Each structure stands twice: as structure tokens, then as C-alpha cells.
Amino acid sequence: MALIRTCAVARGWTIPLLRSERSVSRFVLACMALGFIALIGSAGTAGWFVMKAQDHATWVEHTYEVERRISTLRVLIERLEVARRGYLLSHRQQTKDTFLTTVKDEVPLVSDLRRLTADNPVQQQNLDRFQALAVQHFQLLSRSLVLADKAPELAAAIFTHDQSLGVTRDLRAVTAAMLEEENRLLEQRIAAQREAVNILFYVLAFAGALAVATAIFSILVLRRYTGSLVASREEVLQLADELEDRVEERTRDLSRANEEIQRFAYIVSHDLRSPLVNVMGFTGELEAATKPLAALVDKVEAEAPQLLDQDAAAAAREDLPESIGFIRTSTQKMDRLINAILRLSREGKRVLTPERIDLGQLADAVVASLQHRLDELGAVVTVQRPMPSVVADRLAVEQMLSNLVENAVKYPKPGVPGRIAISAAGDRGRVDIAVADNGRGIDPRDHERIFDLFRRSGQQDQPGEGIGLAHVRALAYRLGGFISCKSALGEGATFTLSLPAQPTTQG
Structure with missing residues (x-):
């Protein structure tokens, strides 16, 4: 090599050789610089799309929140109607208190919806219509409750001819339109989120390909520093091992949490069954007691009709059996649901073969x-x-x-x-x-x-x-x-x- 270099110097080749090495080095360094600049640009672009995806995710969550509030509002509307009907039929103070509490809950919920949909004129118009209908609805329901207090015997007529049913249907239609609008926005936002994620994948793929090209040029320049690369590789392997350990640990934690949830569902369902059995048993006893009670009413009506109150007779012959039948139907449904939860819990714990x-x-x-x-x-x-x-x-x-x-x-x-x-x-x-x-x-x-x-x-x-x-x-x-x-x-x-x-x- 020394001989070749000596000959090259003697023949005047040194300068061309040095110029060639410098040109190659400059070319490699320029390519590396361009590669790193492109990588930085790709990283910036990827970061921007990540923020866009996060922004879309935020709007998707916002839409879900609005839908939850609208669904709650629909529940309150139905609860108002149920409480009103319950009071007209039973005149119990508890149902009237439920009615007043529901009215109070409705006002802040509408305010939250107006705040959450401030950027949507369609929903604002829907809320304006809802509030107008809600005021009319409240007035009609309140009027029926007051009239029922003054004239209990008119409760059935109020229930049959009250105009609030039409307003209730209009309120349902408005909330359904609001849900439809949110579903439309949800579809748009999910589509935009997916588009941002797809573009992000393309950018990452381009950045990955660019990284490979840059790595090839980097190897040409940094081949003398393989020792540091080996050290980096060992560090990456160590991090990979740590990551696997963390994944295994998290998997164990999730398995334990799942077992706890299944155990909790089983315990809750099992504990609910005891009071449910008691309710079903006492319902059977009440149902058995209605027959002699009805017979007694018939006897009093036949022998001493002046002693019989018509409301009491109607309660013994119709209201009480109807209420007991409703209780029995509800407890049977609850029994089926508890059995279903218990079955799902047992299936979750069963060892698969x-x-x-x-x-x-x-x-x-x-x-x-x-x-x-x-x-x-x-x-x-x-x-x-x-x-x-x-x-x-x-x-x-x-x-x-x-x-x-x-x-x-x-x-x-x-x-x-x-x-x-x-x-x-x-x-x-x-x-x-x-x-x-x-x-x-x-x-x-x-x-x-x-x-x-x-x-x-x-x-x-x-x-x-x-x-x-x-x-x-x-x-x-x-x-x-x-x-x-x-x-x-x-x-x-x-x-x-x-x-x-x-x-x-x-x-």
C-alpha cells in the first residue's frame, strides 16, 4: 500500500484520488443530510396527523357524551309521564315527589346540552323547540296533577283525555331527531378520524422506507463505529425483554381483574336472589289472600251494601289483583335476568377444553x-x-x-x-x-x-x-x-x- 501511495505521489495521482474520496464523502453526507431532513419532515407530518387523529377522537367522544345526555333526557321525559300516571292512579305523594325531582333534573340537563352543542345550529334549533314543548308539557302535567288533587274521581278522565300525550310524542320526536343528528355527526367524525389514521400510516410507511435508505448511507459512513451499534442493539434487546415482562404482568393483572369482575357478578346475583325469593313468596301469599278478600266484599255487598265503599270494592276486586300480577311479572323477569347473569358468570369461570x-x-x-x-x-x-x-x-x-x-x-x-x-x-x-x-x-x-x-x-x-x-x-x-x-x-x-x-x- 505504501508502495502504491509512493507511486501515486510520484506520478501525480494523489490529488485526483483525494478529490474522488472527498466527492464520495460529500455525496454520502449530502444524502444523509437530505435523508435526515426528510425524516424530520416526516416525523413532523406524522406528529401533525397524530394531533389531528386525537382531535377527531376528542370530537367523537364529545358526540358520544351528547348522545348520552340526550338519552338521559329521553328517560326523564318518560319518567315524568310515568310519575304523572302513577299519581293519577294512586295519589301517592312519592310519585308526585318523583315528578317534581325529575322536572328539576331536566333543566340543568338541557343547559348542558345547549353548552355542548353550541357549535351546532341544528341542535340549537332542536333545543329551542324542545324547551318550548317542555314548558307546555310541564304546564299540562302540572294542571292534571292539580285537577286530580281537587277531584280524585276525575283521575281516569284526566288520564284518558289529557293533551299531554301528544306533547310527549312531540318531545320524543325532537329527541329522536337530536339523536339522529348526533349519529350523522358521529359517522362524519369517525370517517375523518379513519382518514387521518390512514394518512398517518402512509406517512409512517414513507418515513420507514426513508429510514431504511438513510440507514444504508449511515452504514457507509459509520461502519467504523459498529461497537456503539452493538451496544445499542443490546440495549434494545434489554428494553424488549423488559417490555415483554411488562406485557406479561399487565396480562396477569387483566386476568385477575376479569376474575374479580366475574366473582363480583356471581356474588351480587346470588345475594339478589334471596330478597327476590322473599318478594316472590310474599306475592304468592298476597295473591292467595285476594280471593277471600274478594269473597268478603261480595258478601258485604250482598248483605249490607250500605257498608261497602265502591272505591274499596274496586280496589279489592281489580286494583289489588292487577298490582299483584304486575309485581309477579316483574319479579319473574328479574329472576330470569339474575339467572342469566349467574349463567354468564359460571361460563366465564368454566375451564375450556x-x-x-x-x-x-x-x-x-x-x-x-x-x-x-x-x-x-x-x-x-x-x-x-x-x-x-x-x-x-x-x-x-x-x-x-x-x-x-x-x-x-x-x-x-x-x-x-x-x-x-x-x-x-x-x-x-x-x-x-x-x-x-x-x-x-x-x-x-x-x-x-x-x-x-x-x-x-x-x-x-x-x-x-x-x-x-x-x-x-x-x-x-x-x-x-x-x-x-x-x-x-x-x-x-x-x-x-x-x-x-x-x-x-x-x-
Whole structure:
């Protein structure tokens, strides 16, 4: 090398060689500088889009808050009407106090809504109309309460001919319009948020590609400093190990929290059952006591009618049995809800046992268990083959599939024989089980809420408490899967249950 350098100096090559090295170095440094400038610009752009996404998220949360306030306002409207009706029927001071308390709660809620929707002239107009109707509503209801106090015998006539029912319907329509406006804004804001996130991903992808190019040039310049790179790599590995430890710790914490929630639900439901049993028992005793009481009233009416008060007779013959029937219906519903909570809690604690399942055989078994119901309704269930197998908990998959098929049978389109198809397909390590029907369909706005506990959609003409689909989603999550719905009103519905082909349990 020394000899070559000596020859180069002797022949006058030194200056060209130095100039060439400097040109290459300048080129590399210039490319690195441009790369870092572009990276800084990309980082700034990414930061700006992150702030935009956060801003959109804030507006989305704002919209949800407005919707919650509107829903609360709708509840207050119904509570006013219920309290008024209760007072007209019973003349109890408690119902009147409920009416006055609800009126007081309504005023600050409307003020909050006006403040939250100050930037929306449509909602401001809706609130103006609501307040005008609310004043009229309050005046009509108050007038009926005062008249009922002065003339209790006119309570039924007040209840039948009162004009407040029309105002109540107008208030419902206004709040429904407000919810529709917020849903429209929510869709726009979610779309804007998604657009900002998508652009952010593109910027990050560009920044990543630029980082790779800059790293290549950096290696050319900084190859003598590999020692520091190795040290940095070791530090990154250490941070990765720490991150894995933190993730495992958080996972354990979440599992413990989930167990505590399930335990709490079980304890609460179990403790609620004892007083409920007492209420149901005493209701039975009251119901049994109404018969001799009615017989006594009949006897008094026959032997000494001057001693019988007509209101007391009506209470013994009609009001008391009606009230007891209402209590019995309510306690039975509460008993069903408690049983559902207990069942969900037990399912959450049950240990899953993965095994290979032939979905075709399982679907046949589910159809056979519902055959009597199918024959009654004239419905037909078709199991489309071939079907893949899946490794999962058999009982959980059977419960989910049975719930979906039973729902499809339960809600047919009026006048149209039910046709249900069960199919399954595997792709990329997952198995999708679909249950499609030609029933009445589901409003697209309800596609998410139908999976919430105790929530139902459409006409409530079938027995149920809104638990089945919530149970299906909970089981799907535990198996590492999810469930989705595709439907429109009058066009049937397709529920797709997506599960991993191999077991992946979730708490």
C-alpha cells in the first residue's frame, strides 16, 4: 500500500484520488443530510396527523357524551309521564315527589346540552323547540296533577283525555331527531378520524422506507463505529425483554381483574336472589289472600251494601289483583335476568377444553335439538357441506351455534317460511362459521348494540331478555375469535362467527 501511495505521489495521482474520496464523502453526507431532513419532515407530518387523529377522537367522544345526555333526557321525559300516571292512579305523594325531582333534573340537563352543542345550529334549533314543548308539557302535567288533587274521581278522565300525550310524542320526536343528528355527526367524525389514521400510516410507511435508505448511507459512513451499534442493539434487546415482562404482568393483572369482575357478578346475583325469593313468596301469599278478600266484599255487598265503599270494592276486586300480577311479572323477569347473569358468570369461570370438532356433525346435532320447533314453524335449516374442522371447546361452540340458529328460527319474516343455512370455511388459520336466514332482518344501526347485554332490536314480539348474542360474543372472545352481523331490514341476516383453527383462549 505504501508502495502504491509512493507511486501515486510520484506520478501525480494523489490529488485526483483525494478529490474522488472527498466527492464520495460529500455525496454520502449530502444524502444523509437530505435523508435526515426528510425524516424530520416526516416525523413532523406524522406528529401533525397524530394531533389531528386525537382531535377527531376528542370530537367523537364529545358526540358520544351528547348522545348520552340526550338519552338521559329521553328517560326523564318518560319518567315524568310515568310519575304523572302513577299519581293519577294512586295519589301517592312519592310519585308526585318523583315528578317534581325529575322536572328539576331536566333543566340543568338541557343547559348542558345547549353548552355542548353550541357549535351546532341544528341542535340549537332542536333545543329551542324542545324547551318550548317542555314548558307546555310541564304546564299540562302540572294542571292534571292539580285537577286530580281537587277531584280524585276525575283521575281516569284526566288520564284518558289529557293533551299531554301528544306533547310527549312531540318531545320524543325532537329527541329522536337530536339523536339522529348526533349519529350523522358521529359517522362524519369517525370517517375523518379513519382518514387521518390512514394518512398517518402512509406517512409512517414513507418515513420507514426513508429510514431504511438513510440507514444504508449511515452504514457507509459509520461502519467504523459498529461497537456503539452493538451496544445499542443490546440495549434494545434489554428494553424488549423488559417490555415483554411488562406485557406479561399487565396480562396477569387483566386476568385477575376479569376474575374479580366475574366473582363480583356471581356474588351480587346470588345475594339478589334471596330478597327476590322473599318478594316472590310474599306475592304468592298476597295473591292467595285476594280471593277471600274478594269473597268478603261480595258478601258485604250482598248483605249490607250500605257498608261497602265502591272505591274499596274496586280496589279489592281489580286494583289489588292487577298490582299483584304486575309485581309477579316483574319479579319473574328479574329472576330470569339474575339467572342469566349467574349463567354468564359460571361460563366465564368454566375451564375450556379444546378438542377437534367436526363442524358438520355439530351442526346436525344443533338442528336435531331444534327440530320440534322447526316443524311447528315450518322452517327448514340446511347444513352446507363440506365443512372444515376446528380445535376449540365443544360446549362453547355448540352453545354459540345453537344460539345463532335459534335466533334465526325465532324471528322469521311474517308470512314467509323460515329458511336458514349453516356454512363454514377455513382461511389463513381461521374458521368462519356463518348462519344466514331470510327473516325480518336487523337495522344496520343496531348491528353493534345487539351484542350488548340485555339489548334487543326491532319489534319485541318474541320472548327473551337480550342475553343470547351477548353470551355468543363473550364465548367467541374467550376462544380468541369474534362475531359480526351483516343485515338490513326485510332482507334477512347473516351472522359470521370467526374462530382460530387452533385454540387461543382469552381469559
